[in-house]
Amino acid sequence: MAEIGRHDPAVFRPHTDEKRRLRLPGASDEQIVWLTFLLAVGLIVQVTQVVMNHEPRESTWLLVIMMVGVGQALLFPAGVGMLGSLLTVTAWLLFLQAANVWGEHPRLGTVFEIAGLGLVLLLALAFRLYRQQEQEELGQLRALRQVLVAGEAGTGLFPAEVAALRLTEEVDRARTFGRPLGLMLIEILPRDDTEIDAATLAEIGRALARQLISVALVHDLPFRQSALRLGLIMPER
Template sequence: MSGGRTPGWTEQQTGIALCAVLAAACGLLAGIESGTFGLTALGITALCALAGLVFDGFIGLVVGLVCATAAVALKRYTGIWNPGEFLPAVALAACLLALGWAAGLAGAQARRAARAGDTGNGISAPVYGSLGLLTGEYARLRLDEEIARAREHRRPLGLLIIRVNLDDPGLSPAARQSAGRAVARLVESLLRESDVPFSLSEQEFGAILPDTGATTGWNVVGPLLDAAGRATFTDRSTQQRRPLSECAELQTNLVFHTERTPDADTLIALARESTQTAPAENRDPAETTRLRVIL
């Protein structure tokens, strides 16, 4: 990483900030209410935020809807409902609805980050720049854990490696880094919540895919590759955004744990192999499928 890079906000930080803003808005609307309803509305706000954090965005939205309905019903029950209370009630209901949704998203993202950063020894795993990708060292530790878990429970385990081959010699080092980060963002954001994205270099990324076999692997990876075909990046030398498809080729290798891949290094080495190496007759067909994507 270059020393001049200014980290941006991560998705997790953005979600927490949004929750804080919405919770403050709900608290303000509840605070202007008088008597018992105001205190109860504050309690409903706290309950909405805490309950939403336990679930994902969709269930959080349902939690927000329930809390909004409860607030409106309580307002009518306490006898303070009148035409002048309509707009404050609508504002409070809308804020509670949004708060439940935002809390659900923030909670899901926090759990994903915790799973990605849990290396089993209490060490917080570093990430690639401001993105939620493990570095190669910590990815290997996590992959060893997943291999042991897959072997113990007889569950499938996949590993995705994506190599970004930039074929435009005119790209500056900053533009090359920007192109790599465009792919890194896709890897971090478009896979499943259970997957663990990581970075091996500024042009090589991957993800650990628990409970994923050959029959479902490409269904998981397909949307990522489709999005890569439409992705753009900033070429700082021209201060313009360029399609990744103009100057990049993605070599995508999806491999699966077998008895011939007993540890992380072996599985990663298999995923990194060139399509020209290792004759097909010597390779277990269940181990790997490969795709070179011309964007």
């Protein structure tokens, strides 16, 4: 026969790395739409201001500098984009100095123009960050879907990776809101004085899995940690 006993909870440790947290990308959809609108309006206002405050030749160069700055902020990673934005503002100031714009135009208008450029670049950087976060979260969802498909198909048990993600979330929720959280771990241990073949152990494991699923509530999560080790996450109890 086989002994069915509780497994040491210290052996099962959920992933606590923040990168393994599962966050739905829908949380940032509104921010992306809002940033897109602000970026479009900012570009229109900035282009209009440049065209009205400068000669055609100066306007052309300033618009080229601005478009290059916005483009690199949208395309490159955050660190590179921030450095590129600083270089864009520096190039803008150097061009104004070389073209003697400071002496020909009112300084207040030029200051507003530079502030507008900085705001447009910040909006572009924020858009890039939100899009990057959304793509990372979608990648996590795709990876999780692959784990689910490749896992315990047809048994009703979730893989250990899914259980680790769920347990991390439930532990945080229990600590934050003071709610109870139960975790049951079961291991099948063959007795030393008996010999059990692999087929018998597999049949015992399937029977145990059916019993575990039958006692699980709708919010519980039954999972398989290894071939002879099962578990059940029980939120709110």
